[in-house]
Amino acid sequence: MTHLFSEFTLKGVTLRNRIGMSPMTMYRSTDGRLGDYHLMYLGARAAGGFGLVFPEQIAIAPEGRTSVHCAGIYDDAQIEGHARVTAMIKSMGGVPGIQLGHTGRSGSEEPPWAGWGQIAPDAPDGWQVVGPSDVPYGAPRRPHPVHALTVEEIGELHRQYAAAAVRAAEAGYEWLELHFAHGYLGSSFFSPLANRRDDRYGGSLENRARFLLEALDAVRAVWPEHLPLTMRLGADDFHPEGTRFEDSVVAIGWMKEHGLDLADLSFGGNTDDMTDPLWNQPGAWVERAGRIKREIGIAVATSWNLGVPQDADAAVRAGDVDVVLLGRAALANPHWPVWAARELGHDAPFGLVPRDWAWWLENFRGHAPSIGWPAPGAGA
Ligand SMILES: Cc1cc2nc3c(=O)[nH]c(=O)nc-3n(C[C@H](O)[C@H](O)[C@H](O)COP(=O)(O)O)c2cc1C
Numbered sequence: 001m002t003h004l005f006s007e008f009t010l011k012g013v014t015l016r017n018r019i020g021m022s023p024m025t026m027y028r029s030t031d032g033r034l035g036d037y038h039l040m041y042l043g044a045r046a047a048g049g050f051g052l053v054f055p056e057q058i059a060i061a062p063e064g065r066t067s068v069h070c071a072g073i074y075d076d077a078q079i080e081g082h083a084r085v086t087a088m089i090k091s092m093g094g095v096p097g098i099q100l101g102h103t104g105r106s107g108s109e110e111p112p113w114a115g116w117g118q119i120a121p122d123a124p125d126g127w128q129v130v131g132p133s134d135v136p137y138g139a140p141r142r143p144h145p146v147h148a149l150t151v152e153e154i155g156e157l158h159r160q161y162a163a164a165a166v167r168a169a170e171a172g173y174e175w176l177e178l179h180f181a182h183g184y185l186g187s188s189f190f191s192p193l194a195n196r197r198d199d200r201y202g203g204s205l206e207n208r209a210r211f212l213l214e215a216l217d218a219v220r221a222v223w224p225e226h227l228p229l230t231m232r233l234g235a236d237d238f239h240p241e242g243t244r245f246e247d248s249v250v251a252i253g254w255m256k257e258h259g260l261d262l263a264d265l266s267f268g269g270n271t272d273d274m275t276d277p278l279w280n281q282p283g284a285w286v287e288r289a290g291r292i293k294r295e296i297g298i299a300v301a302t303s304w305n306l307g308v309p310q311d312a313d314a315a316v317r318a319g320d321v322d323v324v325l326l327g328r329a330a331l332a333n334p335h336w337p338v339w340a341a342r343e344l345g346h347d348a349p350f351g352l353v354p355r356d357w358a359w360w361l362e363n364f365r366g367h368a369p370s371i372g373w374p375a376p377g378a379g380a
Helices: 036-047 076-091 151-170 185-190 205-220 245-257 286-296 309-317 328-332 336-343 355-363
Strands: 008-010 013-015 019-021 057-059 095-101 129-131 146-148 175-180 229-234 262-266 299-302 323-326
Touching: 019 336, 036 076, 076 095, 076 151, 095 151, 129 185, 151 175, 151 205, 175 185, 175 205, 185 205, 185 229, 205 229, 205 245, 229 245, 245 262, 245 286, 262 286, 286 299, 309 323, 309 336, 323 328, 328 336
Parallel strands: 019 323, 057 095, 095 175, 129 146, 175 229, 229 262, 262 299, 299 323
Antiparallel strands: 008 013
16 A cells, blocks of 8 residues: 555656655745755755655745745856755755745745845845736735736746746756745736736636646746656635635646646635634645545645644545645654654664664664664654
8 A cells, every 4th residue: 555655756756755845945045046054954854764855945036036045046056056955865865856936926025033024125135026916915014016017027937937947957856846826926826816917817717827827838848858847836715705726626637738747735825814724734735635636637745734644644545645745844853754654663764864874773782762763652
C-alpha cells in the first residue's frame, strides 16, 4: 500500500518519499538573491530527509516580491545563488522545487516582525502594487491604491513568467510550481473579490481563469517537458462573493488540459473576512484534495495542519494526497521525516539522513536512547 515513505514519480522525477517542505518566505535576500542562509536552511531540510524542498515564493519581477528582502529570479545575476541551493539539495538526496509567483496587490510589505504593514508606493522600499482591478485589499493591512493592469502589461507579465522559468531550469530546479494562491496576483485574477474587469480577463469563470492559464501556457512552452509543472491554487476564499471551491474544480480540469501535472490546494487569501476557513482543522484540505484527484484525475498535494505524522500518512494511504507539504513543521524540525519515520515504525528511519551520519547512528556502540532522538511515541 502507498504510504508516506513510498517513492513518488511525476513525469521524469522521482521523490524518495511523499514529504515536501512547503515554500516559506524568509525575508533574507539582498537584491533578490539566495545566499548562505538559504543554502544552510534548505540544505538542512534535504539532509533531514525531505523528498521535495522548496525555497520561498520566488518572484518573477522585482515588484512581484513581498518585500525588498524577498527572493526573485528576474535577473540572470540571481541564477548563481539558486544553482548553489539546487546543487546542495540534490547532493542530499532531495528534489529542488521552485515556486514562481508575483505578489500583485499584496506586495510592498514590511516583514511580519517589523509591523507587517504595506509600504506606500512613494516611501523607501515601497512600490506601486498591481492587480486585475483598482480594488485595494483593504485597510488596515493593505490600504494603498492598486494599479489595474493593462492588457499589454499582462502580456509582459506572462513573458516574465516564461523568462523566470528558463532561469529556473538553468539553475537546476526539477519541479516548478506556479503560485496562484494566498491573495497574490494569480489568485486575485481568479477571485471576483479582486477582479472586477469587464474585458476577457474578468467576469465569467473562463475569463477569470485566463490569466492563470496563459501563465501556465507561457511556462509550459519553455519548461522542460520531462519535469513536473504544478500549481498552488487559492481554491476557496471562504467568502460568499469570492472564489468558490466548485469553480476551482472546473478550473483545475482546464489546467490539466493545458499541461498541469499536479494541483496543490490552498487558501484564496483575497480577503480577511472569511467564514469557516479551516485554519485549525487537522488535514484541512485533505478531503478536497481527494475530490480533485478523483474527479479531475490529476496528482495532488496540499499543506495545512499535516505535521502530525499519523495525519500525513493517513492522507497518503487513503489516496487523497500524493505529496504532503509541510510549512511550520519543516521550520520547527529539519529532521521531521526521520522523526515521522520512527513514529510510524519505518524499518530504517536513519536511511533518510546522509550515510555519513546514518552509519554512526545505527552502528555506534553506546546506550541507544542517548543518541538524542526521542523514543517513538514520546513526542517530538
Ligand atoms: C514563514 C512562512 C512563510 C510562508 N511563505 C509562503 C510562500 O512563500 N509561498 C506559499 O505558497 N506559502 C507560504 N507559506 C504557507 C506555507 O507554505 C504552508 O502552506 C502553510 O504554512 C501551511 O502549512 P503548515 O500547516 O504545515 O504550516 C508560508 C508559511 C510560513 C509559516
